[in-house]
Amino acid sequence: MKFIITLACLCSFAFAYKVQGILKNINPNTISIQTNFDNNLIITILPQTQIEIYGCGVFGSNKKQANVQDLKKGSIIKVDGNKNGSIIIAQKIIVECNDQKRAF
Numbered sequence: 001m002k003f004i005i006t007l008a009c010l011c012s013f014a015f016a017y018k019v020q021g022i023l024k025n026i027n028p029n030t031i032s033i034q035t036n037f038d039n040n041l042i043i044t045i046l047p048q049t050q051i052e053i054y055g056c057g058v059f060g061s062n063k064k065q066a067n068v069q070d071l072k073k074g075s076i077i078k079v080d081g082n083k084n085g086s087i088i089i090a091q092k093i094i095v096e097c098n099d100q101k102r103a104f
Contacts, residue, residue: 017083019043023075023095028068031093033077043079043088056097071095 021035032040045068053070071077076096079100081089 010066015067015083016102017081017088018079019088020078023071023073023077026071026073030067031071031077033079041088043081045047045093050092051089052092052096053095056099066095076086 006026019033019035019041021041021097023031023052024034024040025032030042030043031046032042035041051066051068051070053064053066071093078093078094078096080094081092082091083089
C-alpha cells in the first residue's frame with residue numbers, strides 16, 4: 001500500500017524539462033518556439049521566470065537580465081522548466097547570440 005501511495009505522489013509532480021528552438025511568438029504569459037520535434041511548442045512564463053540575454057561581444061559574454069518585453073521573434077532560445085502533463089512552465093529562458101558577426 002505504501003508503494004502505491006509513493007508512486008501516486010511521484011506521478012503528480014512536475015518533471016524537469018529542457019528544450020531549445022527559435023522563438024516564433026511572444027505573449028505576456030506565453031511564448032511559442034519552433035523545435036526539431038514541434039513547430040509550435042507553447043511555454044508558460046510566470047513572473048518569477050528568469051530571462052537572460054547573451055550579447056554578441058567578442059567572447060559572447062555580455063549577459064543581462066531581461067523581461068518578456070526584451071524577447072525578439074527569431075531569437076535562438078533555451079528553456080529550462082517543468083512539464084506537468086501537457087503544460088510546460090519556464091523557470092529560466094536563455095537567449096543566445098544569433099548575430100552573424102559573432103566571434104565564434
